[in-house]
Amino acid sequence: MKTWLAALIMGVALSATALSDMALAAIEAHEFASDAELARYRHLADILRCPKCQNQNIAESNSPIAADLRAEVRRMLAAGHSDQQIIQFMVERYGDFVLYQPPFDVRTILLWLGPAGLLMAGAVMLGSRVARARRARSAAAPLTETECQRLAQLLRSTDTRRK
């Protein structure tokens, strides 16, 4: 009974995923001149961010503006624009916000280099501290003549006591 139920649930789940895959494929059936163009479209729709919905790219979002932008990307691809031109077109209108990967410039230098910089600073600090501690340990002065004699005496006395 249990295995039967599990199989049923599995079957329903599988057909549901299959259905949703079909639905996704059916939403936008567009013609592309070549597989390469389709690949470029997929890539662009993946890296461009939907301006309205913040945390989705234009491929994932159902919002009307994302659909408009997808249509614009298709139009520009068909018109023979390069990926760079399409990205430039979007940035001119919606700002760097439409890019999931912000450009490297003066405003974003802290964003790009900050974490690495902090890590380096931490490593330098730790390194210098360790080096200093090691130096302090090795720099401890060797025993003087009298201290050596006293040490030998102490060791001897404990030896005799143990006997």
Place this chain on the structure above:
Amino acid sequence: MKTLLRILPLILFLAIAVLLYRGLYLDPTHLPSALVGKPFPEFSLPALDEPARRLTRADILGRPALVNVWATWCPSCRQEHPVLNRLAQAGVVIHGVNYKDDRSTAQRWLRSLHDPYRLNIEDAAGTLGLDLGVYGAPETFVIDAHGVVRDKYIGVIDDAVWRERLEPLYTTLLEEARP
């Protein structure tokens, strides 16, 4: 020097903490317009009230103005409309861009709710909207007499927004435009 080095991690931590704490309260939906400081895009679109007539960028030049992107499907536009009516009555030049809308519904809206717009641009396909970087409605652009976008406001203009943000700029632009 040594104590400074010792408390440096603490200082760094506090600085980052303050930065991130502030970040918690920033509005993530605030999107700086890429168009501010740039010329208003070229367009050639029909007039909503007179579809045979074509409006272009040249028609909106000459005076500082607000360009309001609106649609009948946008509930906040209805909320904003009375404010625009009042501003228009006070002499503020407002142009309307009817964004991705139905012509007759939009015409009916303007007849019944009053038309505050000097020019009514019909952008049914949303091409001008795309060039403006519009991603919702209402959005309002402030342009100067030369057609340069000087500010963009996303959302409903109410009296406070007008008084505190748009009016000072509009007055400056009026003075700039005076010879």
